[in-house]
């Protein structure tokens with residue numbers, strides 16, 4: 001029998017080999033403008049107080065808190081950023097706007113709505129106590145505080161905080177660069193004219209989009225025909241210019257499927273088959289120190305393998321602590337036939353009915369039918385068993401449309 005030389009391994013074993021072979025990319029300084037989504041590789045400490053001076057939190061009058069006088073002499077006007085030096089004592093007030101530095105002597109602000117203007121005097125309609133409507137120096141962040149911990153992924157508020165602290169650059173794990181290569185004599189670029197037996201290369205653009213959607217940097221290397229020498233050159237080019245190489249096609253048992261033998265010749269193959277459907281021929285290797293995933297050619301197989309293995313592997317390279325999509329339990333809305341011998345990842349939409357979450361599969365689950373992924377909310381993880389699953393049975397649903405780690409978001413819905 002013509003059998004693959006690669007043993008069929010379990011998903012957990014495949015992931016263990018991937019995780020063992022990878023570690024986060026060496027940290028680099030990136031400008032704040034370029035750091036969105038990257039993971040911090042340093043603890044960020046405030047080197048100054050925020051705000052740097054006691055500031056008014058309202059438009060009003062700066063006064064001495066507890067001053068018994070109700071009518072005060074207005075000694076000046078302070079705008080945000082004016083930097084003017086004023087002194088206020090009892091019996092006096094300074095007109096002040098939000099964000100302006102409090103004048104010396106003053107320790108409270110009365111909002112303009114609680115005053116009455118009398119030319120160069122102002123009448124207070126309510127008493128004012130010390131500290132009222134003042135943001136003391138260091139209220140938002142005190143000098144020496146650790147504000148952002150290493151390992152945190154940078155979003156808009158983290159980048160804003162770094163900017164407020166005066167940082168121009170930040171030490172992060174860089175975004176992995178991912179080279180993408182389609183293999184197949186039958187493939188032409190999407191804009192070309194289809195000759196006999198030809199199909200359009202959809203995997204290149206789909207994988208490019210998947211890499212980008214995951215927050216990483218794709219590099220498309222185009223299409224390589226099933227010619228061993230050409231493929232060898234393309235693999236070497238890919239690993240020379242990227243932190244990971246993805247190939248699609250050429251990993252099955254066809255006599256022009258050269259990806260696995262070439263990866264074995266050029267480097268180390270960690271595994272060559274996984275017990276999943278789709279995605280059984282998924283291959284993982286290292287060539288010249290760079291991880292390579294040999295993805296299956298069928299469009300659904302390559303994207304589902306990307307979701308299950310490549311995306312978490314890229315997140316590991318990027319230094320993320322949360323590698324996996326959130327999961328929920330869903331009830332099958334109908335009977336589902338599934339693979340008896342491999343974990344089957346069926347595409348489904350989810351909807352709420354009677355306070356429960358129900359999963360409906362997206363029609364034919366053929367590995368070539370990209371439409372089965374279109375609009376899918378989840379991959380249902382269906383464990384191997386000989387029986388058809390019955391409507392109402394509970395299954396794990398991996399939420400492929402949500403970012404990591406906030407399962408509560410959908411429970412609240």
Ligand code: AMP
Pocket residue numbers: 182183184186187199200201202203204248249250251252254296297298299
């Ligand atoms: P292979 O794994 O190379 O035998 O390919 C399996 C199936 O996927 C074949 O029907 C191929 O034509 C198809 N296929 C391979 N690569 C691509 C691609 N880049 N875009 C679309 N379909 C592909």
Ligand code: MG
Pocket residue numbers: 183184185226249250297
């Ligand atoms: Mg092929």
